[in-house]
Each structure stands twice: as C-alpha cells, then as structure tokens.
Amino acid sequence: MCGVLGIYSKEDVSRKLFYGLNSLQHRGQESAGIATSNGEELKRHRTMGLVQDVFKESDINMLEGSIGIGHVRYSTAGGAHEFNTQPLMGFARGEMVALGHNGNLINYQILRTRLEEDGMMFQSTNDSEVILYLITRYYNGDIVEAIRTTMKLIEGAYSITLLLKDKLVAFRDPYGIRPLVLGREGDDYIVSSENAPIEIMGGEVIRDVEPGEIVVIDDTGAHSYKLDEGETPRNCVFEYVYFARNDATLDGINAYTFRRRCGEILWEESPCDVDLVIPVPDSGIPSAIGYSQASGIPFGEGLVKNRYMGRTFIKPTQQEREIAVKLKLNPLIDVVKDKRIVLLDDSIVRGTTSRKLIDRLRDAGAKEVHMRITSPPVCHPCYYGIDTPSRKNLIAANQSVEEMRENIGADSLSFISMDGLAEAGKKDIDHFCTACFDGNYPVDPIII
Known part of the structure; x- marks a missing residue:
C-alpha cells in the first residue's frame, strides 16, 4: 500500500503535509516525499525512510508553497529504491507536474515497453511513472482531457494526487479499488487516502472521491468531472480488514x-x-x-x-x-x-x-x-x-x-x-x- 495526500490553501502547506503524512505512515514505511508549488515553480523533497526521518526543519522551510502533495510508499511494482520514491516529477509543455500514486497497474509493463519503443527514457522502475508520462504526453492545456485519455489506457488500481503550479488534481480508478477522500478546512481543500489527515488538521470530510471521478481544485474552487460510463464500485475489502486505521471511514x-x-x-x-x-x-x-x-x-x-x-x-x-x-x-x-x-x-x-x-x-x-x-x-x-x-x-x-x-x-x-x-x-x-x-x-x- 501507499498513502497519498494533497492540500490546496492560501497559506504554506508543507508543515500540514508533514503532519498529515505522519498520520498515513501505516500505509507505507519505505519512503516519503512532498512536492509544493508557490504559483510559479514546484519544489520537492523525497528520500527513503519514515516521515519523521525524511523531513528536517530545513526541508519543511524550503518547501514553501500554498499547494502541495505528499506520499508515503511501500513497494509493489518497481521495488524499494531511492529512484522510485514519490512524488514523481516531470514536464508537460514546459510546465512542471508532480504525481503521487496509491495502487498498482496491471498493464504497466506493456505500456512501458511501448513508450520505450517510442523513445521514452524512464527514470524509475515503478508503474507510477507510466501514468505521469501519459498525462504529460496528452496534456495540451486541458488537464482533465489528458487524464481522461490516460485513464482509457491504464488498467488496475489507482488513487492519484497531481500537482500543477496553480492547481491540485485528484482522481480515482473506475472501480474505486483504492480509497480517496475529499475534505475541507476553512478555505483549504484536502484530499487523502484516509480521513485522519483531514480531521487532524481540524477539517471535515466532504465525501469520498467517486470511482472514475476527477476533482480539480484551483482558485475558483473544487470541480468534479466524471467518466461517461461508470463501473460498479469494487472497494478493496482488505482496507477494512487490515490496512486502514481504525478511525478510517472509507466509502461509507x-x-x-x-x-x-x-x-x-x-x-x-x-x-x-x-x-x-x-x-x-x-x-x-x-x-x-x-x-x-x-x-x-x-x-x-x-x-x-x-x-x-x-x-x-x-x-x-x-x-x-x-x-x-x-x-x-x-x-x-x-x-x-x-x-x-x-x-x-x-x-x-x-x-x-x-x-x-x-x-x-x-x-x-x-x-x-x-x-x-x-x-x-x-x-x-x-x-x-x-x-x-x-x-x-x-x-x-x-x-x-x-x-x-x-x-x-x-x-x-x-x-x-x-x-x-x-x-x-x-x-x-x-x-x-x-x-x-x-x-x-x-x-x-x-x-x-
């Protein structure tokens, strides 16, 4: 499992992301990372280890920005290596993009092979980079359409936070296999694998991100975009059996x-x-x-x-x-x-x-x-x-x-x-x- 977290605010979010990731530590203990945007550029810090060990006070201060995403990881696809730590970062038409992924693609290997045959050079061995590359490949200024095109190609489980310089995006696979929760604290929006970070920050849960839904959060608020044809939800029962915290309420x-x-x-x-x-x-x-x-x-x-x-x-x-x-x-x-x-x-x-x-x-x-x-x-x-x-x-x-x-x-x-x-x-x-x-x-x- 992994844990993803995203915050859209008018104030610096790095410290809130740090606290939030601590409450998701049970979902992954191999590596942790945070990426933030100050409206002009993205900054990132990530490495192997627990959240408390990965982030020093200087790291948190360096990550100034009012939008950000965080990630804790344990490896399935790709293995436990420094180069597989998240959030991943790339460029889409000159614009920096960061991505955090919880889940696993079942067709990533063939997608990766095809992309490599097209000349793509990968920086990691995990399936999440395939998602990032596809989004950036199809991005022409409309992030929702780029994600929709990507979702037609990728198969498996994914709950994802995506960071651009001026917006936070979250989306979930059509079956909703992995959890993703949307919350709010004052004017701040929070998306998370579980409700604990939202409540710890003094916010309240609005709802679960629906299977196949894309949520875009910018200075005009939160906007929902759904796939034309939805699937019957198939939430992972092991979340309730084992993975989620006792205080997690996921999909009701x-x-x-x-x-x-x-x-x-x-x-x-x-x-x-x-x-x-x-x-x-x-x-x-x-x-x-x-x-x-x-x-x-x-x-x-x-x-x-x-x-x-x-x-x-x-x-x-x-x-x-x-x-x-x-x-x-x-x-x-x-x-x-x-x-x-x-x-x-x-x-x-x-x-x-x-x-x-x-x-x-x-x-x-x-x-x-x-x-x-x-x-x-x-x-x-x-x-x-x-x-x-x-x-x-x-x-x-x-x-x-x-x-x-x-x-x-x-x-x-x-x-x-x-x-x-x-x-x-x-x-x-x-x-x-x-x-x-x-x-x-x-x-x-x-x-x-």
Missing part, C-alpha cells in the same frame, strides 16, 4: 465498526470454549472486542506491542518480517499462563507470523491457543497494490484449513465466511474487491 464503512462486527460474527460462526479472548494488535483489537462482547468471554491483553515498530506485513523481505514479529509483539506471561485462549487476527497471508506468535504464547504458558481470523483465507495474489505476487507465498493457496492449523500449531483455526464479511460491511459482497479470497478480479490481470 468505518474500519473499527467493520472489524468489531467481524469479531461478533466469528463468535456466531465459530464459537470456542476458552478462558480469554486476546487480540493481535492493532487491527485485531476491535474484532477481539466484538468476539468477547458477543461471547461473554473476558478480553485480555496477552500480546504487548512495541509502538515504535512498523507493520510486519509491509516489511520488504521475509527475513525482516520474521525478525520484526519478535521485536514488535511480546507475550504477557502473567495474562496467558495456564489459560486457554482464542487469538483474534485480521488475516493469515504467509503463516509465518501466526506460527511464531502461537509458539511464543505456548512458551509463555498458554494451555491452548485457538485462532479466529476476521477474513476468509487469502488464496489468490493481489495485482492492485498488495505485495502478494505469487500463490506459492500464500499458505491458504496450498493447504487446507486443517493443514494450516497444523502448520501454525493452533488447537483450532477458523476464518470468517464471505457472507459474514458482507454482513460486517452491511453491503452486498459484490460491492467489494474480494479477489484475494475468491479470485474474482474486477480488472482481469491478464488483459493483454
């Missing part, structure tokens, strides 16, 4: 409420005779609360989280993920010793984290460790921005639930059903992209 669904409902539904679908309900922090906490409230089984904090550690799933390599698990979560012996516990987690992707947690809980004295998962088994790779490129890395694609239970060492293992997932979201399951569970891709990953 609050992540905390969704996760708590999943816990309640899991108790109905897969009850368990135990002494204690324990979450895997942080995204497992609401579901554990729901499971505890529905069952009447006490809730306990059995795993202590190191708040200075990032998300293990977003670490670039498996070795880093395994080390990060030990650094990030430590069993609370006084709570789990001699107890039968049920452990609530959001998902099992590779299985290594679950196995290590269960081993450590048993070492801490837990008599039984049962697992309940608030998503169905992840059996298929995601081509839209989650780092699961091959089925060989997905334990559920290669093992039955019973084999998985034995592999991770749990006394029992159950996943929420697809019907339960729909009930938690209070929407028909077809409203969501559930391709990682059922292989039903809204955009065919083999389109060429």
